[in-house]
Amino acid sequence: MSFAETPSISKGRVKLIMRIAGTNIPDNKRLEIALTYIYGIGRFSALRILEEAKVPPEMHSKDLKGEEINRLRNAIEKNYKVEGELRRVVAMNIKRLRDIGSYRGLRHARGLPSRGQRTRTNSRTRRGNVRKTMGSGKRKLDKK
Numbered sequence: 757m758s759f760a761e762t763p764s765i766s767k768g769r770v771k772l773i774m775r776i777a778g779t780n781i782p783d784n785k786r787l788e789i790a791l792t793y794i795y796g797i798g799r800f801s802a803l804r805i806l807e808e809a810k811v812p813p814e815m816h817s818k819d820l821k822g823e824e825i826n827r828l829r830n831a832i833e834k835n836y837k838v839e840g841e842l843r844r845v846v847a848m849n850i851k852r853l854r855d856i857g858s859y860r861g862l863r864h865a866r867g868l869p870s871r872g873q874r875t876r877t878n879s880r881t882r883r884g885n886v887r888k889t890m891g892s893g894k895r896k897l898d899k900k
Contacts, residue, residue, distance in 0.1 A: 774817045776829050777839045781817045788813040791828075796838035805831045 774781040779794045791802035806813045809827040811820070820828075832838060837845060853861030863870035869882050880886075 774820065774825060776825075777832060779839065783816060783818040785816065786813060787811060787815050787817060787820075790817050794832070794838050796836060796842040797832070801836065805836070808835070 773783070776791075777794050781790045781793060787806055788799065788802045791797050791805060792799060797805070803813060805828065809824070809831045811824050811828060850861070850864050854865050855861070860870045867882055868875060869879050873879060875883070
């Protein structure tokens with residue numbers, strides 16, 4: 757058993773779970789989909805990695821041999837920033853924008869959309885589900 761596989765016990769049998777870049781790769785999905793579970797790898801990158809490692813995309817990760825797993829791991833480590841390293845680079849880029857005081861940096865700091873979307877309505881994802889309306893906007897008269 758190589759360091760690429762982590763044992764997991766299910767119903768009395770030892771089942772091996774493939775790990776690449778600190779992420780568990782699902783056994784029951786095709787490799788082109790399974791590799792997208794790694795942060796920083798999408799469908800296009802997954803196909804390119806599989807082509808470089810000479811592994812057919814329609815294979816499942818449970819069918820891989822140790823040599824193929826190592827080729828996949830080497831292809832990913834050599835050419836791509838994934839998981840922690842990529843998250844660190846993105847965080848550093850946002851920090852740089854904040855430090856130089858750019859508009860995008862200010863939007864990141866305030867937790868607002870930074871790519872020109874409207875915020876009068878429809879920015880629930882960035883602001884949280886905060887409703888700041890008070891009704892229709894029409895003033896109500898106090899009863900005497």
